[in-house]
Amino acid sequence: MLSIRNLKVSIKGKEILKGINLEVKAGEVHAIMGPNGTGKSTLAYVIAGREGYEVTEGEIIFKGRNILGLSAEERACEGLFLGFQYPVEIPGVSITNFLRTAINEQRKYKGLDPVPATEFLARMEEKKKLLELQEKLASRSVNEGFSGGEKKKNEIFQMAMLEPMLAILDETDSGLDIDALRIVASGVNKLRRPDNSTIVITHYQRLLEYIVPDVVHVLFDGRIVKSGGKELALLLEEKGYEWIRKES
Amino acid sequence: MEKDQNNILEEVTNSDYKYGFYTDIEMDTAPVGLCEDTVRFISAKKNEPEWMLEFRLKAYRHWLTLTEPTWAHLHHPPIQYQDIIFYAAPKRKKELKSLDEVDPELIETFNKLGISLDEQKKLSGVAVDAVIDSVSVKTTFSDTLSKYGVIFCSFSDAVQNHPDLVKQYMGSVVPSNDNFFAALNSAVFSDGSFCYIPKGVRCPVELSTYFRINAANTGQFERTLIVADEGAYVSYMEGCTAPMRDENQLHAAIVEIVAMKDAEVKYSTVQNWYPGNKKGEGGIYNFVTKRGICKGSHSKISWTQVETGSAITWKYPSVVLMGDNSVGEFYSVAVTNNFQQADTGSKMIHLGKNTKSTIISKGISAGQSNNSYRGLVKVIKRAENARNFSQCDSLLLGDKCGAHTYPYIKAENHTSIIEHEATTSKISDDQLFYCKQRGISSESAIGLIVNGYAKEVLMHLPMEFAVEAQKLLAISLEGSVG
Ligand SMILES: Nc1ncnc2c1ncn2[C@@H]1O[C@H](COP(=O)(O)OP(=O)(O)OP(=O)(O)O)[C@@H](O)[C@H]1O
Ligand SMILES: [Mg+2]
Numbered sequence: 001m002l003s004i005r006n007l008k009v010s011i012k013g014k015e016i017l018k019g020i021n022l023e024v025k026a027g028e029v030h031a032i033m034g035p036n037g038t039g040k041s042t043l044a045y046v047i048a049g050r051e052g053y054e055v056t057e058g059e060i061i062f063k064g065r066n067i068l069g070l071s072a073e074e075r076a077c078e079g080l081f082l083g084f085q086y087p088v089e090i091p092g093v094s095i096t097n098f099l100r101t102a103i104n105e106q107r108k109y110k111g112l113d114p115v116p117a118t119e120f121l122a123r124m125e126e127k128k129k130l131l132e133l134q135e136k137l138a139s140r141s142v143n144e145g146f147s148g149g150e151k152k153k154n155e156i157f158q159m160a161m162l163e164p165m166l167a168i169l170d171e172t173d174s175g176l177d178i179d180a181l182r183i184v185a186s187g188v189n190k191l192r193r194p195d196n197s198t199i200v201i202t203h204y205q206r207l208l209e210y211i212v213p214d215v216v217h218v219l220f221d222g223r224i225v226k227s228g229g230k231e232l233a234l235l236l237e238e239k240g241y242e243w244i245r246k247e248s
Numbered sequence: 249m250e251k252d253q254n255n256i257l258e259e260v261t262n263s264d265y266k267y268g269f270y271t272d273i274e275m276d277t278a279p280v281g282l283c284e285d286t287v288r289f290i291s292a293k294k295n296e297p298e299w300m301l302e303f304r305l306k307a308y309r310h311w312l313t314l315t316e317p318t319w320a321h322l323h324h325p326p327i328q329y330q331d332i333i334f335y336a337a338p339k340r341k342k343e344l345k346s347l348d349e350v351d352p353e354l355i356e357t358f359n360k361l362g363i364s365l366d367e368q369k370k371l372s373g374v375a376v377d378a379v380i381d382s383v384s385v386k387t388t389f390s391d392t393l394s395k396y397g398v399i400f401c402s403f404s405d406a407v408q409n410h411p412d413l414v415k416q417y418m419g420s421v422v423p424s425n426d427n428f429f430a431a432l433n434s435a436v437f438s439d440g441s442f443c444y445i446p447k448g449v450r451c452p453v454e455l456s457t458y459f460r461i462n463a464a465n466t467g468q469f470e471r472t473l474i475v476a477d478e479g480a481y482v483s484y485m486e487g488c489t490a491p492m493r494d495e496n497q498l499h500a501a502i503v504e505i506v507a508m509k510d511a512e513v514k515y516s517t518v519q520n521w522y523p524g525n526k527k528g529e530g531g532i533y534n535f536v537t538k539r540g541i542c543k544g545s546h547s548k549i550s551w552t553q554v555e556t557g558s559a560i561t562w563k564y565p566s567v568v569l570m571g572d573n574s575v576g577e578f579y580s581v582a583v584t585n586n587f588q589q590a591d592t593g594s595k596m597i598h599l600g601k602n603t604k605s606t607i608i609s610k611g612i613s614a615g616q617s618n619n620s621y622r623g624l625v626k627v628i629k630r631a632e633n634a635r636n637f638s639q640c641d642s643l644l645l646g647d648k649c650g651a652h653t654y655p656y657i658k659a660e661n662h663t664s665i666i667e668h669e670a671t672t673s674k675i676s677d678d679q680l681f682y683c684k685q686r687g688i689s690s691e692s693a694i695g696l697i698v699n700g701y702a703k704e705v706l707m708h709l710p711m712e713f714a715v716e717a718q719k720l721l722a723i724s725l726e727g728s729v730g
Contacts, residue, residue, distance in 0.1 A: 050681050076687035088682040092700025101696055102686035109687065141700065162686065 001026045001166055001197045002047075007058035009039075009046050016042045018222035019058070024166070027194040031208055031233065032201045034219035035241045040201045041085055043219070044168045048082040049075045063165065076102075077109035079165030083155040083172045085201075090142040095154065096124065098142050099161050106162065127160040131187045148175035156184050160191055168199045173207040185210030205237040218244055278335035284308060287435050290335045299415060300407055307424035307434030314428045320591040321620040321652055322560055324533060327498055334436045334469075398451055398482075399444040403471050406442035413444055417475050421504035421541045421568070429500040429535040429562075433469045437502070440471035445480035445511075454710050456485035470501040476511035478544065483514040485713055499558075500535045509544025509571065514552070516709050518717055520724075521557035528587025528616075531559025538565040542574030542600075550577035551594065552708040554717045556724040559588060564622065566595035569603035569634075576605040579705040581717075583698075583724045584617030584649070593623035593654075598634035598664070607638040610702050613649035614725055620652040627664040634664040642672045643701050645694070645725065673701075695722025 002024040009017035016039045024030050034040055046053050047060060049072035059066045067075055090098065104114040124138060131153060143151050152172050159167050169188070173181055188198065188211050200211060208216070208230055216232040217224045218241075225244060226232065236244075278289050287308045291301040316327070393400055399410060406414050424434035445451050476482055486503075499521070505513050515538075524531025534557075540549035551565035567576030578594035596605035605625065613619040619642065627634045642651035653670050675697050683693035699706065699718050706714050 048685050050685075051677075072681060072684040073687050073689050076685050082685050084682065084685075088676075088678045090679055090682070090697060090700055092703035093696050098683075098686070098696065101692060102683075102688050105689060105692060106687040158686065 001028075001063065002199075003061045004047075005059050005061070007043075007046070007060065008056045009042060010054045010056055011042070011052070013054075015056070016222055017046070020219075020222075020224060022217070022224065024197050024199060026197055027192075028214045029192070029198045029200065029211060031211075031213040031216045031230075032199060032219055032224075033203065033216065033233065033236060038219050039222045040219050041170055044082055044085075044170045044199075044201060047075075047168060048072055048080060073105070074109070077106045081159050081162055081164035081167040083152075083159060083167065083169040085170040085174070087143045087146075087151040087155055089144045089146075091144050093142050095138045095140060095142055095157075099124070099158060102158075102162060123161060127157060130160055130190060131157050132183050133157060149177060149180050152176055153180060153184060156187050160187060163191075164196065166197050166199070168201070170201045171203065172200070173202050173204055181207065182210065205233040208233045220244055278333060280333055281330040282308075282332070282334055282436065286334050290436055290438070293335065294404055294407075296407060297411065299411075303419065303424065304435050307431050308436075310425045311428070311431035311435055314431055316428050320562055320622070321618060321654075322562060322589050322591050324560055324589075327533070329432075332498060335438065392452060396449050396452060397446045398449060399442065400455055401442055403437070403440040403442050403473065406473070410442070410444070413475065414442065414473070417473055417504065417506055419504075421506060421539050422502050422537050427537060430502055430537040433471060433500045433502045433537070437469040437471040440473075440501070442472070443474045443482065443484065445476045445482045447477045448479040449477075450480070451482040454483045454485055468499045470499075472501070472503040473506075474504070474513055474515070475506045476508060476513050476547075478508045479510040480508070481512045483516070483710060485516045485518075485710060487518045487520065497531075498533050498535070501537070503536070503538040503565075505540030505549055507540065507542050507544065507547035507549050507574075510546050511544065512548040512550075513540065514550045515540070515565075516713055517551075517553040517555075518709075518713060518720065519553065519555045519557050519561070520720060522559075523557050523586065523588050524559040526586050528559070531588070532557065533560040534558040534562065535560075536563040538563065539568065539595075540566070540576070541568040542571050542576060542603075544574075545571040545600070546573045547571050548575040548577075550579070550708065552577075552579040552705065553581070553592075554702075554705070554709070554720065555580070555582040555590060555592060556720055558590075561588075561590040561592055563590075563592045564595055566597065566624075567605065568597045568599065569605065569631075570599045571603075572600040573602045573604075574600055575603070577708075578605075578607045578609070579708045580609045581612065581702040581705045581721070582610070582619055583612045583721060584614070584619045585724055586615040586617060588615075588617045590618070591620045591622055593621045593640075595624040596626070596636055598625075598627040598631040598636070601630070601632045601634075603631060603634050605634075605636045607636070607640070608704055609638075609640045610705055611640070611642045611651055612645070612698055612701070612721075612725070613642065613651050614645035616648045618650045618652070620654065622654040622656075624656045624658070625666055625668075626657075627659040627661050627666070629660045631661050632663050634659075634661065634666075636664075636666045638666075638668045640668070640670045641701070642670075643698070644672065644674050691722070691726055694725055695719075698722065698725060 004020050004022040007017055007020040008015065020043060032040055049070060055068060060068055062080065100120055107115060143154060146154060152175055155172060172184060176184060213230055216228055216230060218226040278286050287304045291304055422430050424431055443455060474484060505515060507513050521532040521534060542549055549567045555561055565578055569576050576596050582590045582592050584590050593609060594607050607623055609621045611619040611621055621640045623638060625636045625638065638655060640653050644651055651672060655668050657666055659666055679697055680690060680693050683696065698721050702721060706717055709717055
């Protein structure tokens with residue numbers, strides 16, 4: 001699904017990612033943990049194709065193809081989804097209109113006709129139920145005036161609607177209350193299929209009790225310094241990052 | 249009736265209806281420039297009664313004493329009034345055989361707007377053969393109107409057939425000496441629309457210039473008069489979303505609205521005149537005087553406008569709130585791109601007690617354009633408990649464009665409440681990336697964000713206009729972000 005080889009990335013001349021290697025297979029869930037400011041979001045943005053980052057070395061292979069030359073929207077249309085750490089407000093644009101536009105643009109990319117209105121609305125209903133969303137949320141403007149938790153839920157709702165091949169969820173658990181966390185996690189689990197993959201970026205082992213990862217990575221100062229099974233997350237929770245610092 | 253039908257037929261079948269006048273006059277043109285004889289010539293050509301000629305001459309003589317206003321935030325080379333032909337008989341444009349002969353860029357725009365093939369042909373001057381439908385639509389339309397006693401015709405027809413109404417109301421809202429461009433229009437106006445809704449009648453259909461009998465292009469000096477008698481209601485739509493090209497660079501229109509007691513007039517405009525090319529060459533200069541008067545108590549006038557075209561827009565749709573408890577509204581989206589300039593806004597003049605006005609203005613500037621809001625809220629001494637709320641927002645795309653706000657407030661009554669809010673924002677990279685990450689291209693993302701920004705205004709447009717206006721906004725800003 002995704003393989004990143006020796007990826008080095010700078011922002012304004014300062015190197016942030018210093019040679020990342022990562023291999024995610026279809027059907028797998030990977031977790032990335034690590035202290036603040038080590039480059040987790042940067043990695044997510046670079047995979048998603050955000051401008052303003054200088055890739056100085058390495059490659060990102062998605063579905064067998066180097067995507068570094070593709071624009072953000074092309075990558076999205078290829079099946080890449082990013083759940084934002086800080087979702088953006090778009091005043092006056094309803095979630096319904098936003099998602100319909102997104103789905104139709106993705107369909108256009110694939111040479112398909114726009115989604116019929118009834119089919120679209122049925123899908124909205126189905127996914128709203130999956131995430132136990134309030135009825136009126138979809139008619140509100142994208143993220144405008146949403147609480148922190150509502151914003152995160154809305155990210156997963158969009159993921160459910162867009163059905164990506166690879167979803168990167170950047171701290172989707174931060175700001176969620178216990179019930180919301182359970183709903184979001186069970187949503188993610190229900191959307192899991194043998195042919196799609198998920199990368200969750202998180203600070204909390206708790207999320208990984210709900211979304212059980214196949215592999216846990218520790219990102220430290222722009223490098224993945226340790227990878228292991230889900231027990232690694234427990235160990236981190238117990239010992240903190242000092243322990244890794246000493247080891248690496 | 250039969251004459252009308254013939255005109256309809258002619259309009260629909262005639263490939264250059266867009267550029268022609270309503271009657272089949274001989275091919276002749278007024279001499280270049282403007283003098284008293286030009287005014288007499290126009291009046292004679294239109295077979296006008298003496299009083300109409302007098303009105304024109306008085307306006308002309310006053311115009312001579314005026315100079316062009318210079319207070320607007322607009323820059324253009326001086327207009328050479330003596331080089332303009334103020335009256336020209338219709339030019340026969342070469343008839344095109346098929347859409348293949350039309351500028352592909354124009355066709356692309358039509359397609360994006362979702363304009364039907366037949367409509368495309370009409371707009372671009374290709375001969376259309378299917379007329380049956382249009383004729384029956386037209387007939388049903390005028391049948392309906394006459395049943396209700398609604399008068400809806402060209403201004404010239406009104407001068408001939410309803411002289412008393414015209415005499416009574418023409419110039420009563422925008423006097424011929426109101427301003428430089430109003431005086432010019434009053435002297436040389438070519439044609440326009442006239443609309444009268446009798447007492448207590450709720451006009452059952454949206455009146456649009458598209459359906460106007462004799463709806464041929466009224467040239468560069470258009471004049472519209474709408475009168476809603478006591479308790480009447482009408483929604484009137486002007487313009488169309490399709491790009492309008494015109495050989496005439498200078499346009500100076502007048503729109504007058506009169507609302508009697510308990511009457512309501514909703515006036516919606518989509519203005520998409522040719523804005524000039526990407527280098528800022530060519531394009532229409534649009535100097536418009538639009539004003540309504542809420543004459544009776546509890547009357548209401550709303551202006552809603554979407555301005556995307558013209559090289560220069562100078563336009564301040566206003567409401568004089570004379571009747572007690574009357575209401576004035578102004579909702580505007582003005583887009584400027586490339587080298588376009590717009591100086592637009594509204595005036596709300598509170599004369600009556602408990603009068604209320606709302607101004608919502610959304611400016612969107614891109615490229616190297618300049619977009620100014622200019623508004624006046626005036627409350628006179630006797631206008632107790634007047635209220636105004638104004639909100640003027642500017643959205644900037646890129647850093648080479650300009651947005652300016654000039655709100656003027658004159659309140660002479662201390663019981664009035666006047667609120668003014670203004671914001672300036674930009675489309676952020678974060679917003680664009682968020683959209684792109686969902687698979688939405690930059691162009692669509694801008695369209696989406698801009699439409700969201702303008703939503704408060706667009707929702708006041710009649711349904712069929714609103715959908716087209718949304719597409720138009722997106723198209724007008726194409727290529728504005730790299
Ligand atoms: N646009 C930018 N300009 C300058 N520095 C940046 C920019 N974006 C990120 N950085 C820097 O890059 C480093 C990595 O940031 P990043 O957001 O990827 O961290 P993170 O691991 O996601 O942290 P957190 O756990 O707090 O979310 C930080 O030092 C940050 O300040
Ligand atoms: Mg982060």
